[in-house]
Amino acid sequence: MNTASEIGASPSSRAAAKKQLSDRFKTYKHVWVFIEQERGQVHSVSWELMGVGRKLADKLKVDLAAVVIGQEGEASQAAATESFCYGADLVYMVADDLLKDYRNESYIKALTKLVNSYKPEILLLGATTLGRDLAGSVATTLRTGLTADCTELDVDADGSLAATRPTFGGSLLCTIYTLNYRPQMATVRPRVMPVPERCARPIGRIITLPLGLVEDDIVTKVLSFLPDRDSARSNLAYADVVVAGGLGLGSSENFRLVRRLADVLGAEFGCSRPLVQKGWVTSDRQIGQTGKTIRPKLYIAAGISGAIQHRVGVDGADLIVAINTERNAPIFEFSHLGIVEDAIRLLPILTEAFRARLSPHSRDRIAG
Amino acid sequence: MHLLVCIKQVPDSGQIRVHPVTNTIMRQGVPTIINPYDLFALEAALELRDQFGGEVTVLTMGPPSAEDSLRKALTFGADRAVLLTDRFFAGADPLATTYALATAIRRISSEFGAPDIVFTGKQTIDGDTAQVGPGIAKRLGLFQLTYVGKISALDLHARTIDVERRSEGGVQLLRTRLPCLVTMLEATNQIRRGAMADALRAARATILKWSAQQAGVDDISQCGLRGSPTVVKRVFAPAARNEKATMIEPDEQPAEALINAIFRCRPALEIELAALARGY
Numbered sequence: 001m002n003t004a005s006e007i008g009a010s011p012s013s014r015a016a017a018k019k020q021l022s023d024r025f026k027t028y029k030h031v032w033v034f035i036e037q038e039r040g041q042v043h044s045v046s047w048e049l050m051g052v053g054r055k056l057a058d059k060l061k062v063d064l065a066a067v068v069i070g071q072e073g074e075a076s077q078a079a080a081t082e083s084f085c086y087g088a089d090l091v092y093m094v095a096d097d098l099l100k101d102y103r104n105e106s107y108i109k110a111l112t113k114l115v116n117s118y119k120p121e122i123l124l125l126g127a128t129t130l131g132r133d134l135a136g137s138v139a140t141t142l143r144t145g146l147t148a149d150c151t152e153l154d155v156d157a158d159g160s161l162a163a164t165r166p167t168f169g170g171s172l173l174c175t176i177y178t179l180n181y182r183p184q185m186a187t188v189r190p191r192v193m194p195v196p197e198r199c200a201r202p203i204g205r206i207i208t209l210p211l212g213l214v215e216d217d218i219v220t221k222v223l224s225f226l227p228d229r230d231s232a233r234s235n236l237a238y239a240d241v242v243v244a245g246g247l248g249l250g251s252s253e254n255f256r257l258v259r260r261l262a263d264v265l266g267a268e269f270g271c272s273r274p275l276v277q278k279g280w281v282t283s284d285r286q287i288g289q290t291g292k293t294i295r296p297k298l299y300i301a302a303g304i305s306g307a308i309q310h311r312v313g314v315d316g317a318d319l320i321v322a323i324n325t326e327r328n329a330p331i332f333e334f335s336h337l338g339i340v341e342d343a344i345r346l347l348p349i350l351t352e353a354f355r356a357r358l359s360p361h362s363r364d365r366i367a368g
Numbered sequence: 369m370h371l372l373v374c375i376k377q378v379p380d381s382g383q384i385r386v387h388p389v390t391n392t393i394m395r396q397g398v399p400t401i402i403n404p405y406d407l408f409a410l411e412a413a414l415e416l417r418d419q420f421g422g423e424v425t426v427l428t429m430g431p432p433s434a435e436d437s438l439r440k441a442l443t444f445g446a447d448r449a450v451l452l453t454d455r456f457f458a459g460a461d462p463l464a465t466t467y468a469l470a471t472a473i474r475r476i477s478s479e480f481g482a483p484d485i486v487f488t489g490k491q492t493i494d495g496d497t498a499q500v501g502p503g504i505a506k507r508l509g510l511f512q513l514t515y516v517g518k519i520s521a522l523d524l525h526a527r528t529i530d531v532e533r534r535s536e537g538g539v540q541l542l543r544t545r546l547p548c549l550v551t552m553l554e555a556t557n558q559i560r561r562g563a564m565a566d567a568l569r570a571a572r573a574t575i576l577k578w579s580a581q582q583a584g585v586d587d588i589s590q591c592g593l594r595g596s597p598t599v600v601k602r603v604f605a606p607a608a609r610n611e612k613a614t615m616i617e618p619d620e621q622p623a624e625a626l627i628n629a630i631f632r633c634r635p636a637l638e639i640e641l642a643a644l645a646r647g648y
Binding site: 130 | 379461462463466493494495496497498499500501502503505506507511512513514515530533534535536537538539540541542543544545554596597598599600601602603604605606608609612613614615616618621622623624625626627629630633634637638640641642644645
C-alpha cells in the first residue's frame with residue numbers, strides 16, 4: 001500500500017473514488033476486534049484496539065464485538081470474559097484444540113468463517129507478527145482492503161473508516177479508505193493507542209462457531225516453541241521509563257553509558273536504527289518505524305538526531321528529553337526538554353546525579 | 369530446485385525529503401535501492417541453490433527503471449530476472465499487487481517450472497505493510513511461513529521444509545510442505561557481494577520484460593488503481609509540535625539542571641523513580 005509509484009502517480013485519481021457500496025455489502029454491520037492470544041495470554045494490543053473500536057462503534061451506533069480464536073478451555077473463556085471488561089458488547093468465538101498454536105491455515109479458516117457468517121463492517125487486528133500474518137491472508141481471501149500499521153482510526157461523515165498510517169518510513173502520513181469492499185480491515189501497532197480503562201462488567205453474549213477442521217487438514221505442524229529467555233525478552237514497548245542512544249555515542253563501548261543510566265532509573269534501554277545496522281545493539285531494542293513503538297512516561301534520547309522514522313516510535317511518550325551536541329538536531333523539534341551537550345560526557349554525570357537524588361539515603365536526608 | 373524471489377525497488381527512505389510547502393515527496397536525487405529485507409530473501413534463496421542445486425529467478429513489478437534492481441540481483445548470482453511493467457499496474461495497492469505478481473508467477477511456472485519456494489522480504493521499507501507475501505501465498509495456494517529467521521532443514525524427497533519463525537515472545541519451529549512462500553527477517557547471514565563472473569554475466573543478461581498481457585493477466589480490472597480496494601484520500605506531513613523543546617541552559621552543572629527540569633515538568637515522576645530505585 002502507498003508504494004512509491006502509487007503516491008507519486010495518482011493520489012488525486014484515487015481520492016476521486018466515491019463510495020458506491022454494492023447491495024451485498026450493505027448488510028455488513030458492527031465493529032470487530034481480533035483478540036490475539038499466544039500461549040494462553042492475550043496480547044495487550046487487543047485491549048488497545050478495544051479502546052479505539054469502542055469509539056468507532058459508538059460513532060456508527062453499532063455493536064463492538066471481540067473475536068476470540070484459540071484453544072478450547074479456560075484461556076479462551078477468560079479472553080472472552082475480559083473482552084467484556086474492555087467494552088465488548090458481544091464476543092464471537094471459535095475455540096478448538098487445533099487452534100492451540102497460531103497456524104496460518106487454521107486461523108484463516110476460523111476468521112473468514114466468522115466474517116462470512118456475521119459480516120462485520122470493520123475488522124481490526126494488532127500489527128504483530130501474528131496479526132500481520134493473519135490479516136494479509138484474510139484480506140486476500142475476502143478480496144477486501146487492508147490498511148496496515150495505522151496510527152489513527154476514525155469514522156468519516158458517510159460512515160467510512162478513515163485509517164491513517166505513516167508511509168515512506170514515517171516522513172508522510174496518509175489517510176486510506178476501503179470505500180466499496182467489506183469488511184474494512186486495519187492493523188494497528190502495539191502501543192500506538194492507549195489501553196482503555198478496564199471496568200468490571202457482567203458476562204455478555206458469546207456466539208460460538210465450530211472450526212470444522214481435523215488435524216490432518218492442516219499441513220503445517222508446530223514442531224516446538226522456544227520462548228525468548230527472560231534476558232532476551234525486553235519489556236521495551238511497555239516500559240514507563242526508556243533511555244535510548246544513537247550515533248552520537250560514537251562507539252559501541254559507549255552504549256554502556258545508556259545501559260547504566262537505564263539501570264539506575266529502573267528503565268529499559270533502546271536505540272535508534274543505525275546502531276542496529278552497525279551491530280552495536282540487537283534489533284529487539286530498536287525504537288522507531290521499523291522497530292518498536294513506545295509510550296513511556298519519560299523518554300531520554302542520548303545522541304539521537306531524531307529522524308522522522310525515530311519520531312514515529314516515540315511520539316506517544318509523555319515527556320521526551322533530548323541530549324545532543326547539535327543545537328539544530330531534528331530531535332529538538334519534537335522533544336519537550338533539550339540540552340545541547342555531548343551525551344558521552346553528560347551520561348555518566350547524569351547517572352551519578354540521578355543515583356544520588358533517588359537513593360533512599362539522600363531522600364531520608366532531605367526528609368530529615 | 370526452482371527458487372523465486374520477489375524484490376522491490378524502493379527509494380532509500382533515509383534520504384527522502386518532504387517538500388515544505390506542497391507536502392509531496394521530493395524524489396529528485398533520492399537514490400533507489402533493493403528493499404533491504406528482499407536482499408535477505410535473495411541471499412536465503414542463493415544459499416539453498418548453492419546447497420541443493422537448481423536456479424533462482426528474481427521478479428519485480430515496477431517502472432522500467434526497476435530493471436536496475438534486477439540487474440543488481442543478477443550480479444549477486446540470480447539466474448534469471450523478470451520485470452513486470454505496464455501502465456495498468458500503476459497505483460496498485462497490496463491486493464492488486466498480489467494479483468499481478470501471482471499471475472506473473474503462474475507464467476514463470478509454465479515457462480521455467482513451478483517454484484518450490486517463493487521468497488519475499490518480511491516487508492518493504494516504503495510501504496511497510498507486510499501484506500504482499502501473504503497475499504501471493506493465498507492467491508497461489510502456497511503454504512505460508514512469515515517472519516522466518518532461518519531455514520533449518522529442507523527435504524526434497526519428502527517435500528518438507530523446517531523453519532524458525534519469529535513470533536511474539538519466542539521462536540516457532542514450523543514444518544510445512546513445498547511449495548511454500550517464505551518471508552525473510554533480517555537474518556544473521558551475510559549478504560554476498562557477488563562474484564566477478566556474475567557481474568559480467570549480469571551486464572550482458574537479458575531481462576524478461578512482461579506487460580500485463582504478456583504476463584497472462586486475464587482481468588485487467590483487478591490490476592493497478594482499478595483493482596485496489598483501498599483508496600488514498602489524503603497525504604500529509606506529520607503535524608509539527610506547537611512548541612519546540614524547552615532548552616536547558618546549564619551553567620556549571622548540566623546534570624542537575626536537567627534533572628531539576630525533568631522533575632519540574634513531571635513532579636510525580638520523582639516519587640515513582642525513587643520507588644523504583646529503592647527496589648535496586
